[in-house]
């Protein structure tokens with residue numbers, strides 16, 4: 001197929017910090033070329049031509065929204081026919097289905113009437129919940145990782161990798177102790193790609209058992225005497241990547257391709273709702289999730305106020321928002337990284353333990369999305385985190401985890417500022433483990 005779609009012609013990566021432009025079809029590019037050992041503060045964002053949301057009727061969002069995916073544009077640019085690109089997506093999805101019982105399908109969003117009543121909304125307002133708990137590997141994380149996997153498979157298909165496959169594939173690497181690790185190991189297992197998962201010593205037995213069951217190599221990461229500050233899992237992960245492993249990460253700073261597939265969640269919401277949504281609450285750990293929801297909404301031309309939700313036990317993004325406004329503006333704060341975003345000093349703690357990243361890696365795009373939509377960050381008190389989890393179980397039938405319900409905690413915290421007839425949405429992003 002000749003690359004004629006506007007997205008195919010228009011897309012490229014731009015570093016939000018140093019403005020380096022990286023062609024979409026560069027070989028095995030994951031992060032800004034100006035990242036160095038002493039300067040990790042760079043992040044590639046996708047820059048695309050404006051186009052209306054054009055979806056194809058298909059239950060698999062990676063087919064339905066393929067026209068908007070950068071990875072599909074990449075495939076076209078490196079000469080893979082449309083037929084072959086579709087085949088790669090469908091075949092890999094089938095392999096995933098064999099491993100975990102489901103492939104990627106659009107997840108449902110619905111007004112939760114009992115929850116809306118319990119929160120005091122009127123009949124014309126309410127809370128819409130998108131249920132991600134039945135998605136591949138039980139959370140939204142697999143969506144982010146699938147675009148990276150497709151990028152790797154398409155790179156192989158186009159002969160743009162230095163290894164012979166499948167025998168000599170370099171290992172995938174990820175630092176995570178929860179949903180991202182399980183999603184990464186699930187996708188890796190589906191295509192039999194070796195993976196090393198760097199986990200903290202505190203990782204739960206359930207997660208470790210699941211990872212072992214998926215044949216992942218699990219490395220526990222104790223802090224070493226000469227480690228710089230920050231998460232030792234990230235240090236070991238970066239060492240592995242420096243040694244040739246592939247950053248199979250859900251942090252845009254380490255792998256910009258994760259910011260592609262994660263957008264399917266936002267496109268699905270935009271396509272499913274036939275009314276104006278007033279607010280969207282998204283729980284934030286590393287920030288890739290909220291970044292993708294924000295950028296998907298922008299492509300789709302819907303602009304609910306975006307509220308990034310963190311807990312009082314770890315809220316570096318809210319601090320960055322205040323700092324960015326103070327030292328210029330919440331928009332385009334990338335060049336002011338050092339003044340806005342630094343690791344949370346206290347030991348992070350919350351029942352919502354999946355969003356305790358001490359640094360919000362994808363903070364720049366989340367700030368942009370909040371500034372663009374008139375939103376702002378919300379720091380949910382721990383009582384709201386606990387209440388959100390309880391209410392989710394009392395007033396919906398979704399078996400969501402405390403982390404997965406943390407967006408609702410933001411709504412509860414913010415409720416007195418929300419009119420009864422507003423229409424708001426949250427994503428129950430992860431299942432109870």
Ligand SMILES: Cc1ncc(COP(=O)(O)O)c(C=O)c1O
Pocket residue numbers: 139140178179180250283284285286287288289290354355357403404429430431
């Ligand atoms: C269920 C769930 N929801 C939301 C998040 C937050 O996503 P992000 O780290 O991209 O901000 C996580 C992160 O681990 C998660 O596991």
Ligand SMILES: [Zn+2]
Pocket residue numbers: 015016017018019020032033034035041042043
């Ligand atoms: Zn850069």
